[in-house]
Amino acid sequence: MSEPVLALEGLTVTFGSARGTARVVDGVDWAVHPGQTLAVVGESGSGKSMTVLSATGLAPRGAKVTGTVRLLGEELTAMSDADRRRARGRHIGFVYQDPMTSLNPVMTVGRQVSEACEEHLGMSKQEGRKRAVELLGLVGIPSPEERVDNYPHQFSGGMRQRVVIAMALANEPEVLIADEATTALDVTTQAQILELVAGLQERLGTAVVWITHDLGVVAGIADRVVVMYGGRIIEQGKVDDLFADPAHPYTQALLAARPQPGVRADRLLTIAGTPPLPTELPPGCAFWPRCPVRGDARCEHEEPPLVEVAPGHEVRSFYRADPAVTEERSA
Amino acid sequence: MSVTEPNAEHAGPAPTPHVSERGRVWAALRRNKPALAGLFILAVLVVAGALGPLLAPYGINEVDADHLFQGPSRDHPFGTDDAGRDVFSRVLVAARVSLLVGLVSVGIALLVGVTIGLVAGYYRGVVDNVLMRCMDVLFAFPVLLLAVAIVAVLGRGLVTAMVAIGVVYTPIFARVTRASVLSVREQVFVTAAVSTGASDWRIMRRHVLPNIAAPLIVQTSLSLAFAILSEAALSFLGLGIQPPQPSWGRMLYDGRGYVQDAWWMGLFPGLAIFLVVLAFNIVGDALRDVLDPRQLTKDEARRTA
């Protein structure tokens, strides 16, 4: 396989506060390859967004980031703030959750799209504008020559998200990071955006990191899936393997909670309890307090290691280590 | 499909205070050092207001022709004025009337403004439009100018000063109340109360008012600051409290003629106003941080003008 475009090794993010240190992200490793889509799945507070923001130098103030991040083989974590900034927008594009708030209301969409080209490629205003028209057309905005001078409020939510995607792709970055990029959209628009990104990915060979809590989205677009819980990776593998044979009780619960055709909505399973706060992580398995299985006595006090259960399929749970429990439970 | 909504942390309106939240407010104020200092100054003010004449070392109009324009000393910590009167005693005694004007005028503004805002926000439509346009009219006059005009017409003195300042600060309360009522009115518990056939008055009193208390508490504290400032300005112009009753504003007016020779006459009464206004402002801001963090209205920008 080719070199990964973006690779994290042991990425850890901590916040120091008077009441102790909060480990928001703890030793996360993953990589995404050209043209591939990596889905990072988890509940809010699982650290999935913080992982990517910290890796690209967008961590909030007060965050302490350790570990290694490689972008196109170069160590991003060793760069100066300014160099890391130059990588953003040039090699990494971002699409955020809410298109209603992620565009500057007092600037034309054209200016917002061309801004990154002017910043990184030194384009003039005229070149930038031409490029903006081209990009708006590329993301499927009708009559881009006229729309380029419009303001964000003149677009619908779905169209705004297309503008945001055009902005993210302005310099044809190697990686596109989509943070809950379809969550705020209605289902039809969501499908259109997913289709658009998939098409562009094929055309431009972009790698995509799709951060979401929505397994429906993951099934449709991902090559590999990383499931995060309590700041740690608890399972990762190829999308088909993971859906066919979810190994972690949490992943199983997530999949069981998906609405399926033919299953009535009131029969959906939910996971009891709430995710742990980063300041109050349990000493053992982070999922233990909510775990329906609790297959091993060690769970409460000892953190399970990430072990390979099939080629390329890793899971962090003692539960898989004891087949007896597995059989008993699945019987 | 989703386990937890990803933006759940943004959901839910800001909490509104109930009696049970008093503890939380106190705890937050206790951790806020400037707010504590503010509360301390206000406590001193209340003591001075209550016991001022008993604590004062000299009579407020005790003229001493042998000790005119004396600088601060052990006998006269704030010096003496052009009639040989003890400035410290006068500053101390004047606290009562300052506090009184502040409380009464803000009380008037609160009562009238909240009523207007409540009715306007609750009934909306024509009533709202008429009432709020009236408030706009009052708002079109700079605060002090309107107060001066009212006093000029009704005659100078303590009572008219309180009425004038009360009128001037009424629109702010009306606006704050109306804005809060409009948002509370849309909430489920109000709709539910309406559907049970509760009377409008009952709904406003039982359901709406308690839920708009937070911005009103904040506005009251800030308005007290500016009411006291306005009273001082009116008295400075000779339109507020009348001699021989001492007032901080009037003392400054008298001291203004002697700034080069008797600076203490111009310093201490003003320092008293400043500290009291500062205290109300700091406490008001601290309350805002606790109760109503996202309130910063354009009205605020007008409050001293």
Added chain:
Amino acid sequence: MGRFLVRRLAQSAVVLLGVTLVVFLLLQLVPGDPVRVALGTRFEQDTYDALRERAGLDRPLPVQYLSYVGNALTGDLGVSFRSGDPVTGIVLERLPATLTLAFFAVLFALLVSFPLGILSAVKNGSVLDHVARVFSQFGVSVPDFWMGILAIILFTGVLGWLPPSGYTPLGEDPVDWFKHLVLPSVTVGLVTAAILTRFIRSSVLEAMSEDYVRTAEGKGLSPRRVVTRHVLRNALIPVVTVAAVQLASLLGGVIVIEVLFAWPGLGQLTFDAVRARDYPVLQGAVLLVAALFLLTNLLVDLLYAKLDPRISVR
């Protein structure tokens, strides 16, 4: 935009009408006969009759009001009870002094508050931020006339640099004009600066927490560009309103400062009119200030609509 303009104009007209009613009622609320009150105990019967006639006080109230509004529209605000001169002339003559004072005060305030407010927000939590916050908290709490007195004590009494009060027309002696202008305008300006600093700081802080700022950072823009292009452009639009409203309020809000510094503006005029019970002059000054205030607000709203592209579709 057209509809917005029409609606806004209509609204201002209604409020202005209300303002004239309030100003008209001021005279009616005077206990007793205002002309007699104004003239005191010794006066010529002819003067008294003439003033009552001129003020139209013997006609029914609605007729009086209508003629007051009608006359005001033609620029006739009645005559002074004291001098018998037309109020319009008296009031307009004082306007330039007040405008000068208000203009320089706001100019000074903007020069202080823009850098201070912006830096204080951008460097949130720094020493500068603390200084700015203490400055603005003190500034909104300090009585401006007390600060004026302290300034006189310092700059006149101790240092002897500036005159304590008075006014020299610009045409007569520009240097002297400026010397007299400094103390009152800086005094008023500092208070205004405190208000504006506070507002700018919170406006910038709010803009900095917006999603579009995160978007801009994601594009890899330099921090400076993020602030100037995305934060400030959004944050400073409301500041325009507040600054203009401040300017308008100062036109009638500097009474005390004008009295303290013997500045011959509208505030001093109002003060003198109150003391002399010259009600028509008081009415004229109040009406002029309120009208200017409404006009400023109207202009600001139109400017706002130009600055913020979202307004026109509302």
